[in-house]
């Protein structure tokens with residue numbers, strides 16, 4: 001999953017604001033992450049090591065939430081995107097009541113999420129949700145809220161892209177075909193192509209702006225395009241370590257993958273955990 005290709009793992013996007021576009025992105029989201037199961041195994045393993053409720057923060061369509069609930073973990077699923085949460089509700093609707101009832105959905109911005117005083121055992125910030133927090137202040141507020149939500153002994157686990165210098169230096173307009181795949185979720189015979197385009201990098205603000213372009217090819221030859229832009233704030237390994245310590249986490253550990261691989265920036269993935277004393 002952690003790619004060594006120039007832009008890291010396929011996709012990561014804060015859901016777009018436009019409701020139609022957001023609904024489209026939510027609809028194709030699970031299909032574009034098919035085969036990305038390492039983080040699901042990671043979430044299940046971490047949840048299995050604690051006793052008590054888990055939070056999936058920036059849960060999206062519930063790629064982590066649904067397997068967690070199905071495995072028996074009481075899960076709080078938080079996201080600010082109504083389209084993503086609709087998708088999660090639809091997916092949960094296909095499961096028995098016992099699984100559905102283990103999930104509490106909260107439609108909230110993470111920088112304003114503070115409703116679980118000392119109760120949670122594990123808080124997961126899945127791949128690149130943290131990167132959608134675009135200022136140091138929003139990051140600090142989010143981590144501070146998580147710290148408050150965790151019980152003593154509770155753990156935060158966060159996964160984000162490790163951004164190498166060559167990614168920061170990509171020229172404006174650099175385009176990468178992320179995939180070309182059958183998209184049955186859009187109809188029989190539909191083919192979907194996703195391209196990510198580098199817009200700009202602001203090294204001072206540690207921001208990258210990307211465009212995501214989806215080309216839909218219908219079975220009858222019809223074509224349509226959906227396109228949106230989003231920014232991510234990249235963080236370095238040491239910055240994250242210090243930030244977690246500043247926000248009150250102990251025993252901060254850094255890995256390069258979901259199986260505790262050693263960290264290298266070239267590996268493309270930064271996995272950090274911290275606990276509450």
Ligand SMILES: C[S@@+](CC[C@H](N)C(=O)[O-])C[C@H]1O[C@@H](n2cnc3c(N)ncnc32)[C@H](O)[C@@H]1O
Pocket residue numbers: 011012013014015033057058059060061062063064078079080081084108109110111125126127128129132133
């Ligand atoms: C890259 S997706 C990850 C979704 C899911 N965790 C997964 O791994 O499939 C990031 C998600 O975080 C959500 N998100 C981004 N910023 C957020 C914020 N400030 N508050 C709440 N949700 C946020 C987006 O709406 C999106 O669903």
